[in-house]
Amino acid sequence: MNEKELREQAIKRYENSEFAKDIYRSLGKSKAWFFKWLKRSKLEGENWSQSQSRKPHQSPKRIDEMMEQMVIETRKHLENKLYSQIGALAISYDLNKQGIISPPISTINKILRRNDLIHQKTKYIPKGVNYPSLVISHSNYLHQIDVVGPRYLKKDGRFYSVNIIDVFDRRNSTNPERRQNRIAVSKGLLSSWKTLGIPLYEQMDNQLSMRGSNHYPHSFGLVIRLCLYVGIQPLFIPLREPWRNG
Missing domain, CATH: 3.30.420.10 (Ribonuclease H-like superfamily/Ribonuclease H)
Structure with missing residues (x-):
């Protein structure tokens, strides 16, 4: 018997005039468990016995969509600037310069990873061309x-x-x-x-x-x-x- 069926059985036994204490003890449950599901059975309609997600409707740590877009646009803007740094610190600095309160550096890095904007540097491959070099013999040469x-x-x-x-x-x-x-x-x-x-x-x-x-x-x-x-x-x-x- 799964958890949903257990809840339904407990309430059905109660409706058949069985004492609440006898019901939750026989099922190995607590008093709080029984009255929680009794209350839901009266208030929430036919789907009362289904489990509900504990995830909050609004996460305080969720990144604002507009701010995420600003971070992405700033990154792309910096990529198009010659010799410009494009990391999280550079993005934060550029946002603050625009008068926008920047999210934490860790948050900017999460946005970059989620949008595939973190690129591995390609290793330099020498061209195989020999150039003349100086023979260094002393300081200040x-x-x-x-x-x-x-x-x-x-x-x-x-x-x-x-x-x-x-x-x-x-x-x-x-x-x-x-x-x-x-x-x-x-x-x-x-x-x-x-x-x-x-x-x-x-x-x-x-x-x-x-x-x-x-x-x-x-x-x-x-x-x-x-x-x-x-x-x-x-x-x-x-x-x-x-x-x-x-």
Whole structure:
């Protein structure tokens, strides 16, 4: 006999003038169990003996559909921005910048997973092309520079890090900046030269802030001119091969 049939039998016995105490004791049930189903039999019609879901009609942790759509749209917007971060922190920062109170980071990650918006990075496969390389013999022979970011800090916002490393002895200089433009890169270089010394070569990638200007592609940008001014030879890595930098 299943639970539904047990409930129906108990109420039928009660309607046949059997004492309630004798009924629920003989069935191995409690007094509360019996009177719960007696009450339902009188109030809920012919389906009274069926179990009801305990799940609340409204879950306090359920993600608002409009907010979920905003998270998805923000993610897609960031994906279309060159060099933009697209993770939960970046989405949260962008929503707050729009004046929208962002859901918790864990909630944003749940939305991304549920909508298949978390992608595994493809492993870089070398092209098999050999490029000439310098023979590093001492400190301040070759420095490598890279700009990492954007990154985000709670209650502080977005920042970038201009990182420079001496390839010979691995000494490094880390310089946080609000932007990743030519001014920020130049400030990072000047700071590194004060602490690490001035190298013979400064290796960098082909990021716009380092190579110059799209409007004047045949002119030297600020970073190149700064290096040449202090006697440093700028050295650019091959296009689309950022792994060659540090």
